[in-house]
Amino acid sequence: MTPLSSGSRAAARGWSDITIRNLFVIPTVAFLIIFNVFPLLYSLGFSFTDFRASSKDPVNFVGLKNYVDVLADPVIWRSFATTLWYVVVSVTGQFIVGFGLALLLNRPIPGKGLLTTLLLLPMMLSPVVVGLFWKLIYDPSWGILNHALGLGKVAWLTDPSLALYSVAITDIWMWSPFVMLLSLAGLSAVPKHLYEAASIDRAGRFYTFFRITLPLVAPILLIAVIFRTMEAFKTFDIAFVMTGQPQAELISSRLYKMAFQQWQTGPASALAYIILIMVLCITNIYVKYLNKAKER
Amino acid sequence: MNIAVFNQKFLGPASIVVSILGILFLCQPWVAFLHSWSVLVMLIGLIAFNVSVHIAPPLERVDEDDTGPVSLSQTIKTGAGHG
Numbered sequence: 001m002t003p004l005s006s007g008s009r010a011a012a013r014g015w016s017d018i019t020i021r022n023l024f025v026i027p028t029v030a031f032l033i034i035f036n037v038f039p040l041l042y043s044l045g046f047s048f049t050d051f052r053a054s055s056k057d058p059v060n061f062v063g064l065k066n067y068v069d070v071l072a073d074p075v076i077w078r079s080f081a082t083t084l085w086y087v088v089v090s091v092t093g094q095f096i097v098g099f100g101l102a103l104l105l106n107r108p109i110p111g112k113g114l115l116t117t118l119l120l121l122p123m124m125l126s127p128v129v130v131g132l133f134w135k136l137i138y139d140p141s142w143g144i145l146n147h148a149l150g151l152g153k154v155a156w157l158t159d160p161s162l163a164l165y166s167v168a169i170t171d172i173w174m175w176s177p178f179v180m181l182l183s184l185a186g187l188s189a190v191p192k193h194l195y196e197a198a199s200i201d202r203a204g205r206f207y208t209f210f211r212i213t214l215p216l217v218a219p220i221l222l223i224a225v226i227f228r229t230m231e232a233f234k235t236f237d238i239a240f241v242m243t244g245q246p247q248a249e250l251i252s253s254r255l256y257k258m259a260f261q262q263w264q265t266g267p268a269s270a271l272a273y274i275i276l277i278m279v280l281c282i283t284n285i286y287v288k289y290l291n292k293a294k295e296r
Numbered sequence: 297m298n299i300a301v302f303n304q305k306f307l308g309p310a311s312i313v314v315s316i317l318g319i320l321f322l323c324q325p326w327v328a329f330l331h332s333w334s335v336l337v338m339l340i341g342l343i344a345f346n347v348s349v350h351i352a353p354p355l356e357r358v359d360e361d362d363t364g365p366v367s368l369s370q371t372i373k374t375g376a377g378h379g
Contacts (some may be wrong), residue, residue, distance in 0.1 A: 071332045077325070084323030277338050278322060281315035284345045287313055 042271035047269035066270035076271065077252040078246075086164055086239075086250060087232040093172035094228055098179025099221065105180070106187040116184075123177040131241030134170040138242075141261060163248035167239045171232065179224045186220035187213070221291035226286040233279060300354040308348040315341030 047066055051059045071077055105116060121128065137145050138156035146154050156166040190213060198208045236252035255275065259268035297305075321330040351352030 068332075068333065072328075073336065077328070077331050080323045080331070081325035253336070274335050277335060277342060279317055280342055281319055281338050284315060284342065285312055288308075288345075 034236045042066075043269045043272060046266055047273050049266050051266045052263050053259075053265045062266070066267045067274070070267055070271050070274065076251070076254060079249050079251045082164060082247070083233060083235075083251045086168055086235070086248075087229055089165065090168040090171045090175075090232050091225060091228050094176045094179050095169060095221070095225055097176040098224070099174060099183045101176065101180040102183030102187055105184060119180060120177045122174045124173070125236040127174070128241055130170060131206060131238045134166075135242050136175070138166055140272055157243045158245065160245050160247040163243045163245040167242050167248060170242065171235065174238070175228060175231075179221075179228065183217060183221055183225040186217035190216045206265050219289070222289050223286070223293055226282065226289060230279060230286060232283065234275075298354070300351060303348050303351040304353060307344060307351075311341050311344035311348050312345060313341075315337075317341070 028264065047059060048063060049059045050062050050066075090166050101119060104117075105112060109115070126131075137143050140146060140153045140155045140158075146152065147158070154162070158160050179254075194216075195208065198212060203211070234252060235250055236256065239248065239250045240253050240256065251271075252275070253270060255271050258264045258271060318334050320342050320346060321334035321337055324330060360378075
């Protein structure tokens, strides 16, 4: 550790490097422990009890009962299945739209910079604002979507068979730019001489795409897909703001209702931990493929 | 086979497969039995992954004079040794 220069104010007060380092680090660590680590461990404790935040009844230890009950609840099971279907639809849509836009933008076109910036705007908005905004667009009476498509009075958000897809369309609109951004970075990194060699060999467009473009962009696309999958599993705000349909109830919304509407704090904590384990598993897959992509 | 090779060949990939299976078991809408045991499967995958990442990868053996790869298959793959 190098000593402070004799002229500095800290040195004049007799502070060493270690003291200054601690002054910066200790408040941050304390903040993290108080607001992140402690609630995490405290809620782990709750997940093994019958604690209700709205009740003054004595708290009893119930072991793994909450976990068993949560995993045997058909409503929660349906929410997990809905969430998986939502993730599949949403991430597939984002991948197709995002990668398609990136392919379009990966060529010399006038106003490319401005167009890219405009396309990135949805990603910068707050999810709640996006949810409310799309709720107005979907409105069956005076929403612009039905009017523009000439569909009459389609109830996008109240029809049980359409509600989930309507939320997924909103999510696709919001997060396709993210996939586009990563895909553009990957596409711009493909060496041009490979395309030149392919054209000399009279390779067709499909051949060039499937043998050169896609294999070289695949690692970064995979990262984009895993990252979006991880986020889509945790979606709460958009779905919660847009629809209350049980058929479109994602697991985060279910958790919110259990914890803050039904006040089942113990089972809600158990469910939160199950979601945490699931997200950790996805994160591990992400980390694994991120390292593989780095190695390339 | 030492632990590092076992980890690289089996434990690492298996932990990822088990994690993915656990997620699929949890979210599939057909078999209640798989759903009820999914968390345990995910936990096994999670623990196996954390064990796996903490095992150092196997050291690659090189010639003493460091002139090239040791194995014949690697020599053929890289094209070294011809001409």
